[in-house]
């Protein structure tokens with residue numbers, strides 16, 4: 001019987017269907033008897049699904065760096081006047 005720690009370690013491979021049929025059998029056997037790991041796998045699966053739906057972050061949009069630097073310098077000068 002797998003230990004809970006082994007379930008946690010193999011969760012990614014389990015959800016990606018990368019386990020052998022014997023490993024999967026042992027994994028499922030543990031899930032049948034351990035409600036904590038069932039909850040863990042359910043949460044892990046949901047997190048994975050949600051993260052796949054999130055938009056991929058774009059690289060930094062086109063920004064006029066010199067204008068940005070000038071704006072920061074102006075703010076810095078304004079703060080120093082206070």
Ligand SMILES: [Zn+2]
Nearest residue numbers: 003004034037
């Ligand atoms: Zn467990």
